[in-house]
Amino acid sequence: MGVPAVPIITARFKELVTTISYKKGIPNMRITYTPHPITDRPAELCRQYVAGNDPNSGQPMLGQIYAGLSRPLSAEDGKAGFLPREARTRLLPPDTPEKLMEYFHEQGFTDGNPVILPTEEKVAEMLKATSRQPDEWVGQMRPSPPHEAWYYTVEMVAVNAVMAGAKPEYFPTILALAGKGVTSMFSSTSSFARMVVVNGPVVDEIGMNTGIGAMGPVNRANSAIGRCWTLISKNLGGSGKPGETYLGSQGNPLNYNNLCFPENEAGLPAGWKPLHVQKGFKKSDSVVSVFSGWSMSDIAWYSPLPIHEVIRGWLEHFFSFGTTQATLVLDPIVAADVAANGHPTKESFAKYLAENTGTPGWLYWSQNERALEQAKKGVEPYAGWLRQGEGAVVPVSRYTRSASAGRNPAFMASRDSNETSTSIEIVVTGGGTNTFWSGGDFGYVGSASVDDWR
Amino acid sequence: MKNTAVKILGLALMAAAAASVGWTADPARIVVMNPQGIKPEIRKIPMAARPASLDGKTVYIVDTKYPNTKPFVEELHAALKAKYPATTWVLKDKIGGYMDDDPNLWKEVKAKAAGAIVLVGH
Numbered sequence: 001m002g003v004p005a006v007p008i009i010t011a012r013f014k015e016l017v018t019t020i021s022y023k024k025g026i027p028n029m030r031i032t033y034t035p036h037p038i039t040d041r042p043a044e045l046c047r048q049y050v051a052g053n054d055p056n057s058g059q060p061m062l063g064q065i066y067a068g069l070s071r072p073l074s075a076e077d078g079k080a081g082f083l084p085r086e087a088r089t090r091l092l093p094p095d096t097p098e099k100l101m102e103y104f105h106e107q108g109f110t111d112g113n114p115v116i117l118p119t120e121e122k123v124a125e126m127l128k129a130t131s132r133q134p135d136e137w138v139g140q141m142r143p144s145p146p147h148e149a150w151y152y153t154v155e156m157v158a159v160n161a162v163m164a165g166a167k168p169e170y171f172p173t174i175l176a177l178a179g180k181g182v183t184s185m186f187s188s189t190s191s192f193a194r195m196v197v198v199n200g201p202v203v204d205e206i207g208m209n210t211g212i213g214a215m216g217p218v219n220r221a222n223s224a225i226g227r228c229w230t231l232i233s234k235n236l237g238g239s240g241k242p243g244e245t246y247l248g249s250q251g252n253p254l255n256y257n258n259l260c261f262p263e264n265e266a267g268l269p270a271g272w273k274p275l276h277v278q279k280g281f282k283k284s285d286s287v288v289s290v291f292s293g294w295s296m297s298d299i300a301w302y303s304p305l306p307i308h309e310v311i312r313g314w315l316e317h318f319f320s321f322g323t324t325q326a327t328l329v330l331d332p333i334v335a336a337d338v339a340a341n342g343h344p345t346k347e348s349f350a351k352y353l354a355e356n357t358g359t360p361g362w363l364y365w366s367q368n369e370r371a372l373e374q375a376k377k378g379v380e381p382y383a384g385w386l387r388q389g390e391g392a393v394v395p396v397s398r399y400t401r402s403a404s405a406g407r408n409p410a411f412m413a414s415r416d417s418n419e420t421s422t423s424i425e426i427v428v429t430g431g432g433t434n435t436f437w438s439g440g441d442f443g444y445v446g447s448a449s450v451d452d453w454r
Numbered sequence: 455m456k457n458t459a460v461k462i463l464g465l466a467l468m469a470a471a472a473a474s475v476g477w478t479a480d481p482a483r484i485v486v487m488n489p490q491g492i493k494p495e496i497r498k499i500p501m502a503a504r505p506a507s508l509d510g511k512t513v514y515i516v517d518t519k520y521p522n523t524k525p526f527v528e529e530l531h532a533a534l535k536a537k538y539p540a541t542t543w544v545l546k547d548k549i550g551g552y553m554d555d556d557p558n559l560w561k562e563v564k565a566k567a568a569g570a571i572v573l574v575g576h
Binding site: 001002003004005006007008009010012013022023024025026027028029034036037038039040041042043046047049050051062065066069070071072073077078079080081082083085088089090091092094095096097100104109117118119120123141145148149150151152155156159160163189231235236237238 | 480482483484485486487488489490491492493494495496497498499500501502503504505506507508513520521522523525526528529530533534537538553560563564567568569570571572573574575576
């Protein structure tokens with residue numbers, strides 16, 4: 001900006017701000033901290049905060065702000081140049097396997113579980129599974145937009161693939177995922193999760209499980225590829241250091257494997273396209289597709305209603321941080337029931353759902369402040385909707401593109417273009433042991449070719 | 455006989471090479487590869503020179519609009535005005551959400567202000 005500045009940050013983020021200001025090249029940034037949090041706090045309490053001290057420095061807040069804007073700089077503060085940073089070595093100092101494993105845990109290289117130690121021999125074996133050169137750039141990744149991006153090569157991805165327990169034949173799929181440059185551990189206080197769906201011939205080639213337990217820990221390929229995404233995110237994308245590059249208040253258990261599963265293309269009803277074909281690829285292409293959200297629920301529910309109506313009702317009342325997007329993961333027999341009930345394509349079913357779901361009153365009014373003001377002034381149709389009470393459903397869908405535009409926190413991963421008219425995605429997987437399905441607040445981020453990395 | 459001699463020579467050379475690097479001399483120790491990516495260099499940004507005094511000058515208070523933090527921003531504005539009346543304190547909302555950039559506002563700050571206070575949630 002070129003003018004004296006003082007950022008005001010809540011005290012909980014001191015560690016984050018200290019490291020970010022260093023990485024941004026202003027190590028002595030004059031920051032003033034307030035008690036945490038300041039959101040949703042009444043004016044009287046805020047007045048006390050402002051009249052009080054910076055909880056980190058112990059100095060009066062107002063005086064510190066004023067001094068931050070007017071105190072002369074030190075000679076060092078006015079200098080340009082480069083800040084010290086540790087050099088990267090290709091190999092780590094030798095040690096026993098036990099001590100190296102401990103070192104990997106201490107450095108935050110793992111997900112807390114043991115890894116396969118990446119010897120040069122194991123990495124060389126992994127590299128044989130791609131035609132790409134070891135020193136070829138794959139991409140860059142960052143924990144979230146304010147953070148710096150780290151860069152990585154094919155060999156560096158191979159190191160992490162070994163650590164995750166991947167077989168060499170999984171490597172092109174892992175490279176495709178790494179090439180998307182999307183971290184699986186997005187740094188937000190809201191504890192994001194990611195999901196990866198694999199489509200195309202590669203699914204059978206590497207033995208992924210599309211059947212019973214497809215979303216669970218019963219298959220090496222599903223497990224290792226999903227796990228590897230998080231190791232890549234931590235080690236190649238700089239993510240996952242609590243307080244600095246990861247802020248999820250409670251964390252998200254889905255980050256262990258990132259909901260990695262293949263679509264059961266053989267189980268799709270006639271007329272339902274595989275996900276990658278919906279996204280513009282050929283059926284014969286092998287593709288990874290990335291989603292972003294927070295939660296996924298397994299819906300085990302019997303009802304005399306047709307299943308598509310149960311899904312519609314669930315979507316209407318479903319609530320989480322991502323209130324304007326949803327992804328349904330249907331078992332093949334659920335998909336067959338839905339298709340038999342008059343939904344010949346995934347797109348037509350998504351459109352039906354978007355057009356026939358309203359929004360619970362309490363949720364609608366909490367998200368539409370202007371509409372609430374209009375309702376209170378007697379302006380229709382808002383006033384009529386409000387008279388129904390907060391428990392009534394307002395006949396406004398939250399799953400159309402116009403409803404979700406600009407409000408969807410999944411923007412935090414930049415999206416590929418998406419031609420669908422709703423914010424509802426549908427994927428089919430599972431073994432057909434019951435008419436169950438899963439639903440969650442995941443939105444589509446983008447897809448990448450696996451074949452490009454063979 | 456010749457083969458045996460070659461093998462012995464080969465083993466001796468391998469042992470010498472191992473001793474020279476010192477890494478593989480202990481068979482219990484292994485060498486593994488670094489799993490981390492490449493971090494960018496950090497270019498230091500000189501901080502803006504401070505004025506000797508803020509008296510008679512204008513300072514912008516930029517509200518990045520983190521949800522439901524307006525009471526704090528307004529209390530800060532009022533307190534600065536009361537404590538330092540010789541300075542003009544201007545409260546400005548940044549456009550968009552708290553993660554959106556506002557280059558026009560930064561230009562305005564540079565043109566009109568001697569300093570800026572930028573508030574970030576939570």
